[in-house]
Amino acid sequence: xxxxKQSPQSLIxxxxxxxxxxxxYENTAFDYFPWYQQFPGKGPALLIxxxxxxxxxxxxxxxxxxxKSAKQFSxxxxxxxxxxxxxxxxxxxxxxxxxxxxxxxxxxxxxxIP
Amino acid sequence: xAQVTQNPRYLITVTGKKLTVTCSQNMNHEYMSxxxxxxxxxxxxxxxxxxxxxxxxxxxxxxxxxxxxxxxxFPLILESPSPNQTxxxxxxxxxxxxxxxxxxxxxxxxxxxx
Numbered sequence: 001x002x003x004x005k006q007s008p009q010s011l012i013x014x015x016x017x018x019x020x021x022x023x024x025y026e027n028t029a030f031d032y033f034p035w036y037q038q039f040p041g042k043g044p045a046l047l048i049x050x051x052x053x054x055x056x057x058x059x060x061x062x063x064x065x066x067x068k069s070a071k072q073f074s075x076x077x078x079x080x081x082x083x084x085x086x087x088x089x090x091x092x093x094x095x096x097x098x099x100x101x102x103x104x105x106x107x108x109x110x111x112x113i114p
Numbered sequence: 115x116a117q118v119t120q121n122p123r124y125l126i127t128v129t130g131k132k133l134t135v136t137c138s139q140n141m142n143h144e145y146m147s148x149x150x151x152x153x154x155x156x157x158x159x160x161x162x163x164x165x166x167x168x169x170x171x172x173x174x175x176x177x178x179x180x181x182x183x184x185x186x187x188f189p190l191i192l193e194s195p196s197p198n199q200t201x202x203x204x205x206x207x208x209x210x211x212x213x214x215x216x217x218x219x220x221x222x223x224x225x226x227x228x
Contacts, residue, residue: 104157
């Protein structure tokens with residue numbers, strides 16, 4: 001059972017564009033929604049995270065939008081740059097399934113072309 | 115420097131030959147976890163540990179063992195590896211127990227089981 005559904009699996013945008021990656025979750029016990037960025041040969045690194053008491057969080061060029069009623073959240077990258085080319089994972093964490101865990105989406109490979 | 119260190123980074127071995135992947139963190143984190151990353155499947159949790167001597171199964175525990183005898187170390191053991199365990203493995207840690215904390219990942223171990 002895929003508890004966090006992420007789309008699209010791949011995305012190509014031109015420099016300066018605004019890629020949007022979407023995620024949907026099922027378990028309302030989740031209370032932490034991070035995004036991780038992964039470069040080739042490296043482990044995922046926390047990019048930005050949101051908790052369900054706010055609808056939007058912005059850090060630099062990265063913004064999370066959160067819709068609690070729809071159980072959806074998305075990552076927007078403003079003024080995207082070639083250096084943003086990476087794989088992005090959304091995740092949902094908390095006491096889902098009765099124990100503390102984090103569930104990841106399948107990942108989105110983003111390519112920003114100059 | 116705060117980090118999660120995995121060894122080895124790469125390993126090619128044969129079916130049935132027991133192997134151990136080590137993981138060590140220097141941040142005094144309580145929570146540690148192992149994931150495997152496969153194309154199209156994202157990151158899936160294998161085992162996690164909420165503290166010393168406390169471990170539990172994640173989503174894909176079959177064929178793996180773990181132990182947590184010291185707070186900083188969390189080795190992953192494959193008693194009798196099989197080709198379907200060929201994957202990219204990540205160890206992660208977070209300050210406190212559970213899914214509502216940011217995770218720090220190692221740089222991964224690529225295992226090939228022939």
